[in-house]
Amino acid sequence: MAIKLPIYMDNHATTPLDPRVLDAMLPYLRDNFGNAASRSHAFGWAAEKASEDAREQVAALIGASGKEIVWTSGATESDNLALKGAAEFHKDKGNHIVTAQTEHKAVLDTCKRLEKEGFQVTYLPVAEDGRVRPEAVAAALTDKTILVSVMLANNEIGTVNPVNEIGAVVKARGCLFHIDAVQGVGKIPFDVNAARADLVSLSAHKMYGPKGVGALYVRRKPRVRISAQIDGGGHERGMRSGTLNVPGIVGFGVAAEICRRELSVEGPRMLALRERLRQGLQSQISDTFVNGSMEHRLPGNLNISFAFIEGEAMLMALKDVAVSSGSACTSASLEPSYVLRALGVEEEMAHTSIRFGIGRFNTEEEVDFVIDLVARKVKKLREMSPLYEMAQAGIDIKSIQWAAH
Ligand SMILES: *Cc1c(COP(=O)(O)O)cnc(C)c1O
Numbered sequence: 529m530a531i532k533l534p535i536y537m538d539n540h541a542t543t544p545l546d547p548r549v550l551d552a553m554l555p556y557l558r559d560n561f562g563n564a565a566s567r568s569h570a571f572g573w574a575a576e577k578a579s580e581d582a583r584e585q586v587a588a589l590i591g592a593s594g595k596e597i598v599w600t601s602g603a604t605e606s607d608n609l610a611l612k613g614a615a616e617f618h619k620d621k622g623n624h625i626v627t628a629q630t631e632h633k634a635v636l637d638t639c640k641r642l643e644k645e646g647f648q649v650t651y652l653p654v655a656e657d658g659r660v661r662p663e664a665v666a667a668a669l670t671d672k673t674i675l676v677s678v679m680l681a682n683n684e685i686g687t688v689n690p691v692n693e694i695g696a697v698v699k700a701r702g703c704l705f706h707i708d709a710v711q712g713v714g715k716i717p718f719d720v721n722a723a724r725a726d727l728v729s730l731s732a733h734k735m736y737g738p739k740g741v742g743a744l745y746v747r748r749k750p751r752v753r754i755s756a757q758i759d760g761g762g763h764e765r766g767m768r769s770g771t772l773n774v775p776g777i778v779g780f781g782v783a784a785e786i787c788r789r790e791l792s793v794e795g796p797r798m799l800a801l802r803e804r805l806r807q808g809l810q811s812q813i814s815d816t817f818v819n820g821s822m823e824h825r826l827p828g829n830l831n832i833s834f835a836f837i838e839g840e841a842m843l844m845a846l847k848d849v850a851v852s853s854g855s856a857c858t859s860a861s862l863e864p865s866y867v868l869r870a871l872g873v874e875e876e877m878a879h880t881s882i883r884f885g886i887g888r889f890n891t892e893e894e895v896d897f898v899i900d901l902v903a904r905k906v907k908k909l910r911e912m913s914p915l916y917e918m919a920q921a922g923i924d925i926k927s928i929q930w931a932a933h
Contacts, residue, residue, distance in 0.1 A: 535894045538850045539828060539887030540683045540711060545779070546736040546888070552782040553738065556775040564772045565763060575774045582781025589784040590709070590728060591719035592745050598764045599777055602742040603710045606729035607634040607677075609744050609768065610706045613754030614675045614727065615642050618704070622672030626703075628652045628660045628679070629870040630687075634729075635677055635708055648672075657821035658687035658871050666697045675704040680712035684854065684867040684883055685820030686829025688712060695724035704752065710734050714787030715826055716795065720745055726752045732776065736888055737783030741776030744768075794888060798827035801886050801895050806830050808899035813906050815919075819854075819868055819881055828886035831868075833877045836916040837909045842882055845905040849898050854881035 536544065556578060564579045566572025583594035600606045615625065627639055629651045639649045650668045654660055660678050669676070676698045681688045691707055698705040706727040712718055713728075714735035720728055728745035732738055746752050746767065760769025787794075810816050815835035831854070834842065839855030854865030855878070863869070864878035873881075882902075886895070910916040 531893055531897050533848045534850055535848060535890070535898060536850045537884050537886060537890060537894075537898065538852055539885035539890075540686075540734075540883065541852060541885070542733045542739065543736045543887050544889055545738055546783060546786060548786060549737055549779045549782045553775045553779040556778050560774070562774075564774055565761065575772070578774055578778050578781075579772050582777045582784075585781035585788075586730065586743055586784045587745075589788045590713060590730075590745060591721055592728075593748065596720075596745050596748050598744045598746055598767045599772055600742045600744055600768055601740055601773070602733070603632075603708065603729045603731035604634040604742075605768075606731070606742045606744040607632070607706075607708055608638050609754065609757050610727040610729060611635065611638045611642065611675065611677060612757050613767070614704050614706070614752075615645075615647055616755040617753050618674045619647075622670075622674045624648045624650070624670055624672040625675050625677065626650045626652065626665060626668045626673060627677040628654060630654050630658060630660075630682055630685075630867045631677065631679055632683055632708055632710070635679070639677075654870055656872055657824070658682060658685050658819075658867070659821060659824060660689050660694065662690055662693040662697045665694050666701075669698070669701045669703060673701065673703045675706055677706040677708065680707050680709040680718060681716070681826050682820070682867060683711050684865060685831045685871070686711070686826035687820040688716060688824040688826060690824075691718075691723045691725070695722075699724045711826060714784065714791065715798070715828065717791070720747070727754070732780035732783055735783050735787050738776045738779040741773050741780050743780070795827050798886055798888075801890060801892065802828055802830055802884075804892065805884060805886065805895045805899060806832070808896070809902055812899065812903040817877060819871065819873055830884040830886070831881055832884070833873070833881040834906050835877065835880060836913045836919065837880050837906060839879050839881060841909055842880070842905065845909060846882075846901065848901060851885075852883045854883065855879045 560574050562571030562575035564575040583597045587594045587597050643649050652664050695705050704726045707725045708729045710731045726747045731742040756767050758769050763769050817833045819831040839853030843853050854868045868878040
């Protein structure tokens with residue numbers, strides 16, 4: 529079968545909508561357009577029923593109950609609601625929050641905002657494998673700590689954190705535990721009770737559902753209290769006002785259901801494709817370096833640096849494959865990936881990193897195409913690279929004194 533170009537391999541940024549999800553959504557974009565808050569007629573009842581069914585589907589994926597799911601516009605909002613909502617509600621208990629340097633910006637920028645408002649935030653460093661150590665969390669907790677926020681899996685390097693162990697540490701000290709589980713849920717097993725999580729952020733579009741819909745899990749037993757950040761009609765048990773995005777919520781529910789049913793088959797299939805890609809690239813290309821843990825890693829993630837090649841030159845050479853780079857020029861800031869820097873990856877190597885995110889709709893044929901294409905492009909780019917030539921001649925590049933100009 530002919531391969532359709534470009535190939536999408538950026539499934540950490542977003543995932544395509546599963547056609548089964550779209551089919552489930554369509555009736556709610558057409559005839560079943562009711563407002564789930566309309567109590568007086570069948571249009572409202574149908575919308576409410578659909579939203580409640582989806583609540584059960586999303587809850588089932590994480591071992592929760594439907595009543596613990598609060599619908600949001602996405603995980604950015606969920607992270608904001610979890611952190612700001614907990615900080616505001618519990619500010620009489622303390623003013624300290626613990627998180628990690630490798631968290632998503634939705635958590636880090638929210639923490640920065642809270643710092644401006646007088647909260648103190650500890651940004652834990654990570655080990656070379658990118659994981660947050662439970663002992664480091666334990667050491668950071670104080671009598672003033674309200675909340676600990678650690679992600680399940682990292683969006684750049686796919687590293688999976690020991691959230692169950694961290695949860696045990698956090699709960700032993702009576703603090704709240706928030707997990708940004710966006711990248712892990714649906715791809716690896718996750719259970720809110722095993723992790724002893726109080727608050728968990730989820731996003732539909734990272735698991736083959738639609739964009740613009742997410743959820744915040746808020747534990748009921750024992751009851752976790754947070755302050756609403758959006759005021760309005762008191763929807764979602766007062767935690768998040770606003771008319772529900774019913775088609776999106778229906779899609780999220782079906783996306784979660786599919787992930788739950790297919791996880792045990794899809795997990796190993798993703799892993800096999802990822803390993804095929806990694807082995808193919810590393811057998812054909814010298815001087816590569818995989819960033820992050822190989823052992824504790826999302827099955828579909830490969831973050832790999834190709835020494836002597838600029839990430840953006842590589843992206844341009846790889847027009848037929850949608851991937852992303854940890855290089856500075858591909859992001860809004862001028863710094864190379866802060867995640868890679870937090871692992872201690874050298875700036876030069878961070879600039880040469882490419883993130884492959886394999887997903888449900890990728891095939892073996894596509895992986896083989898990508899291996900061949902990357903191998904050819906790396907060879908060509910290195911042939912043009914004076915640094916590579918010097919390295920081949922045995923010159924230590926770090927010893928070179930660069931002239932200012
Ligand atoms: C994508 C992502 C988010 C943001 O989710 P949106 O639904 O796009 O707002 C938050 N955290 C992580 C880890 C993500 O990968």
